[in-house]
Amino acid sequence: MTALRRVTPQLLTLAALVALVTLFFPDFLRIEVVNGRFVGTIMDILKRGAPIGLLAVGMTLVIATRGIDLSVGTTMAITGAVAAWSITQGYGLGGALVLALLAGVAAGLWNGMLVAIFGIQPIVATLILMTSGRGIAQLVTEGRILTFSHEGMAFFGSGDLLGIPSPALLWLLTAAGVALLMRRSALGMLIEAVGVNRAASALAGVNATVLLIAVYVASGLCAALAGIVATADIRGADANNSGLWLELDAILAVVIGGNSLMGGRFSIAASLLGALIIQTIDTGILLAGFPSEYNLVIKAGLVLVILVLQSPNLSHHWYALRRAARTRRETAMDRAKETGR
């Protein structure tokens, strides 16, 4: 019940957005079954939202430790490149997946060590990989767009299972798995404790260093999954554009999900709703048929409105305003009574 209350603002926002888009594009909510697959704009959003959704899962954990991971976009490019390269080298699907995930783990270990062991501020530490990562990805692809044709790999981008697009399934399952792991084990509480006060947690015996490295590794793994999806979708690795600026969308998703950048309490479900909100905006703007040069401005405007509406200061002001109005009304009524007498 409290979990539901936690995500109410995000649910309301999503509902309002859906209503808004439906106004411009009445077919938005329609889902049809074509050749045993669900087809419709909603399914499209679930599928297109996979990279942001996956990144948001890892990003939520990193942000809960009062960190940030700016490198996830480029990690997508690296892991996508590794996956495509492995396929073209004939390592097969299993080999490609394992190598791509290992690349994600390596990226996470790098970030985690810089943050947890060398004490570099997360924003700076992950900036290093953010800037160098595309270079690494280009080294892997040798500066070309590395294409492949492999049905098994392509399944992760355009396949479907039980009628549901596989990317959608992948991010929903990942998110559910991680959320369950956090709340069924003690990881969630320990991560929150480290995020709020690392020194005090360490004094209480929490292995803060290992936990910090672990969340960056988790973020790297999520980025690897996102990279696999992106690469499989276009059946090729584009080192320059894969995951470009997606780290910012992922951070935005976490923030729209009401998670504090100051660390501590987190909700993966809320971050996912945040990711869905962003993807709905992206898709909605395209559907509504605005000229494409307006897209980013409209998106920024909508995000601004959402964040202002969620601001705790606003609700405080709103409460104060209402109270002031009530007091004014009451004094007016009292005066009216007195003069009436």
Next chain:
Amino acid sequence: MLLTIRSLTKTFPGTKALDGVDFDLAAGEVHALLGENGAGKSTLIKCLTGAYERDEGLITLEGETISPRSTSEAQELGIGTVYQEVNLLPNLTVAQNLTFGNEPLRFGMVDRRAQLRQAEAMLEGYRLDIDVSRDLSAYSVAIRQIIAIARAVALSGKVLILDEPTASLDAREVETLFAVVRGLRDKGLGIVFVSHFLDQVFDLTDRVTVLRNGQKVITERTADLDRVQLIEHMLGRALKDDVVGHAKAHQAGREWPELLKFEGFGRRGHIAPFDLSVGEGEVLGLAGLLGSGRTESAELMFGLAAAHSGAARDAKGTLDLSSPRKAIAAGFGFAPEERKEDGIIADLSVRENIALAMQARRGWMRPIPRAEQQRLAEDYIEKLDIRTSGPEQPIGDLSGGNQQKVVLARWLAMNPRFLILDEPTRGIDVGAHAEILRLIRQVTAEGMSILVISSELDELIAVADRVIVVRDRRHVAELTGSEITTDTIVHAIAAPDRDTTEVLA
């Protein structure tokens, strides 16, 4: 009356912080505001200074009803406040601090010379001989405190609220500060003085108001009260003799079975190698001046800093104390001095704060079931009388004494064999203070060994079976039994090196 408060009420979710409190302040008096942590002192002050908006009640200043809605509005009305942690900016000069917010301008730029003159004028009459063009950080906390007062008086000039102003001052500095306060009183200011130090209350104040659980208990002339009465009013119950300031009944020649032994344990630049044996169920006291190496000793024992020499062993063999986790595994616990920075996890609930160390020991894969955490929290809330609206309240919302009790509960739940408490009663009120001392006695009677680090000698005398005196980063003396008196401890702390042997003899 300069300031009158009538039936002031302020409610927070789950608690009534102030419940119909009356309070008067005359011009030219120092009025002490006393109460345990959580009694409502801070809330009352925050309502006065505009940090909180009151729910009900009336505040009048010189006959006018006021409802300040911000600190600056309160200042303009004439109510100035000086807090324990001085709210000035150490990286600015004294003059910049004094004129902050209304700097003298010339052609739209700050007029530095006028600023210095204005600052000097503001400090006139405070008997300070300081250079106002130097950075504030060049001066001691006591001088900063006086500068903060000068600023508050210049800005406000009717009511001055001093919230724990002496907490970090030494005795001489306190006297200097009091001279300033008395001077201001004689000039006709009304001064509200909040402090945990009862001696200072009797020394300085004209009247006393005691709050308890958000209600006013009494307002009396200070001269008409004695210490015991005052404490009883604060606690709301009669004092038992054994609670405060009485020496522990030391059984001569009592021996404790040895639990641990530190041999030649030391770290260069932190603490010289020391030998220390810890008896089972024994309370060790660590006395010494701030910075003498007390905390450093504790940090070494708990693995926060690695020892360069020596070893610790118990009956089974050498102990690995290379990190806090290892120390905890060896059955150690440590409640640090800086509660806010190193103790509490402010945003997490009381329940989670209590369960944290235990959870860390069990590892993330074996979560403590929610029901068990709940039981644990409720258990300790009752046992230690933690004032909270419930296990789910964030610990950051509790008062200092109650936060300390939660940190203690965290360690008691672990049932360590050796628990180190660094300044366990710092900044907490007399009631919680007594309870914590009682708790120390209780758990040691059950066999836990405790090391208490404290600046308050009374406290060490009251609980410790053996007192180790630390000076200049060396353990210089060890006192047992009837040797443990204020005199001997002070002597050992103050003695020059060659006298140490005499104290030991």
